[in-house]
Amino acid sequence: MKEKPTYTIIGTNTVIEGPVHVNGDIIIGGTIKSDIDAKGIVQIPEGGLVDGSILAREVHLNGRVTKGIHAEEKIVLGVKSDFSGELVTKKLIVEEGARISGKIQVAERKNTKVTESAE
Known part of the structure; x- marks a missing residue:
């Protein structure tokens, strides 16, 4: 039997230190004043704040992050996002409309060009 995904929700009036x-x-609608280590997807809607760094498989931001995001697969900075740090x-x-301040590093794709040789 396949395990159901686990969702954690941090409400808008919640502060975690x-x-x-x-x-x-x-899903972080409130405030987290520290780092986050998530195995799945981190979603930060408008009004959500992470005063720390995020390590996750995927991050969708429309709120604010102040230090850094390292995502194994993908980062989406929405129109309302406010980010400073390292991506x-x-x-x-x-x-369009996302605010970014900091360093951005996107891994390069491997060259999959096929070459033919005449014999």
Whole structure:
């Protein structure tokens, strides 16, 4: 039997101080004043704040992050996002209106060009 995904929700009036470790996905509508380590997807809607760094498989931002995001697969910076710090990912999507300040590192794709040789 396949295990159902786990979702953690941090409400708009919630403030967490201290490291957060999540085995599934997390939605942060409130404030986290520390680093986040998530195995799944981190979603930060408008009004959400992470005063720390995020390590996750994927991050969707429309709120604010103040230190850094390292995503194994993808980062999406929505129209309302406000980011400062370092972004590291394989795929970056930035919507018009997103605010970014810092260093961006997107991994290069491997060259898959096929060459033919005549014999």
